[in-house]
Amino acid sequence: MRIGKLKADELEKYIFKRTGYKDPDVLIGSSIGEDAAIIKIFDDKVLVAHTDPITGSLDLIGFLSVVIPSNDVAVRGVRPRWMLTTIFLPPDAEESEIDRMTSQIHETANMFNISIVGGHTEYTDAVKRPVIISTAIGIGRVDKIITSGRAKPGEKILMTKTVGIEGTAILARDFKEILIKKGVDKEIIEKASSYYKKISVTEEALKLAEEDLVSSMHDPTEGGLLAGLSELAYASKVSITIYEDKIPISVETKIISKAFDIDPLTMLSSGALIASVKKGFEEKALKVLREIGVEASIIGEVEDRKDYLVKIVSRSGERILRDVYIEDPVIKLFNIFIK
The missing domain is CATH 3.90.650.10 (PurM-like C-terminal domain)
Structure with missing residues (x-):
């Protein structure tokens, strides 16, 4: 049984070659090592977005669902401002669990001045414990963007x-x-x-x-x-x-x-x-x-x-x-x- 991310060759074979229409405004899309997508929206502005699932935590799941995708936007040099959050709950999840997770999400988003603007929630037997998937979004200047792919020898x-x-x-x-x-x-x-x-x-x-x-x-x-x-x-x-x-x-x-x-x-x-x-x-x-x-x-x-x-x-x-x-x-x- 495998646990964790797909390997690089699998990503290249099954994911990166199957990304739909090649929109010229997508400056950086799906690739290994790059933390967030960068999409040109005006001549000098870009939208930065990243999605992360939280599958390896229970006690901190709501907190991490805000902080982890926010980190991936921030390392682009852009402050995360908005978030979409999807919550999958196993059929036997208690209402107290929903209360705890959403309280964490709300409090953490407030802490970082992030607005939760949408998402989805459902009970499903597809998961055995709660899973939260969040997308963080921010807007920055195209000339100030940082990427993972610009490290230079000697640095x-x-x-x-x-x-x-x-x-x-x-x-x-x-x-x-x-x-x-x-x-x-x-x-x-x-x-x-x-x-x-x-x-x-x-x-x-x-x-x-x-x-x-x-x-x-x-x-x-x-x-x-x-x-x-x-x-x-x-x-x-x-x-x-x-x-x-x-x-x-x-x-x-x-x-x-x-x-x-x-x-x-x-x-x-x-x-x-x-x-x-x-x-x-x-x-x-x-x-x-x-x-x-x-x-x-x-x-x-x-x-x-x-x-x-x-x-x-x-x-x-x-x-x-x-x-x-x-x-x-x-x-x-x-x-x-x-x-």
């Missing part, structure tokens, strides 16, 4: 916050009892439960774009940091080398990932924005982010394309990634334990 790779933020929050909240049985301290679980507050990258992405400090940005979600870097390298037709000892990882993420014997570099990592910084602007980028309360690190560099997408250098040696697809252990755990 440094910047990452904000710490790795595995989203996965840590989900595991702490939806797998709390399992973690306790595995001997994880309740204080660690409690602290990790609050990590959801770090998942949005909207403000840091908009700040980096506003200051014109980056060539590309990407929001690493399923497959974690390594999948995000692989997608950025694929989209930009470059290779990326990162240094494991430069990647910040929190104590809570280390403990929780160790408890489940999973690699924190491959677990859901929304909240840890990755970007290629324009040459000579590394220190300014770090400073600008610190000024808005966001810590960031330089974790590697962009190189000319080689026979791999990403190389991870550690004390024990090197690891090479040639495929953009990386299985996410949090999604896998969710489908094993959460019925």
Whole structure:
């Protein structure tokens, strides 16, 4: 049984070649590594839109259904303003679940000044637990748009916050009892439960774009940091080398990932924005982010394309990634334990 995204060759074969009419106003459409569609609507304006399903969370599902697609619009350098939300409920879903999810959606949308302008809701036996699919939309200037496909050799790779933020929050909240049985301290679980507050990258992405400090940005979600870097390298037709000892990882993420014997570099990592910084602007980028309360690190560099997408250098040696697809252990755990 397969869980997770389609692989690159499947996307190329079955999805990207079957996108309907080729509208000349679609500047960027479906492609690997690009976070959101960019559509020209006026000479100097574009509409930016992205759809994301939330399938690997219960406790945070409403919150994530707003924040995750919003991140993908924000890394284009555009503020998300509107959202369409579809909610699928299993036949036995309680009204209290609907109340909890829609309260989260409403409160989170208010927090980010986003209007929910439509969508769909239904009970269906096609799902065994709630699934929310949201489309975030924003409008920006065509000359200020950032993409994932413009990273250039010689640029440094910047990452904000710490790795595995989203996965840590989900595991702490939806797998709390399992973690306790595995001997994880309740204080660690409690602290990790609050990590959801770090998942949005909207403000840091908009700040980096506003200051014109980056060539590309990407929001690493399923497959974690390594999948995000692989997608950025694929989209930009470059290779990326990162240094494991430069990647910040929190104590809570280390403990929780160790408890489940999973690699924190491959677990859901929304909240840890990755970007290629324009040459000579590394220190300014770090400073600008610190000024808005966001810590960031330089974790590697962009190189000319080689026979791999990403190389991870550690004390024990090197690891090479040639495929953009990386299985996410949090999604896998969710489908094993959460019925």
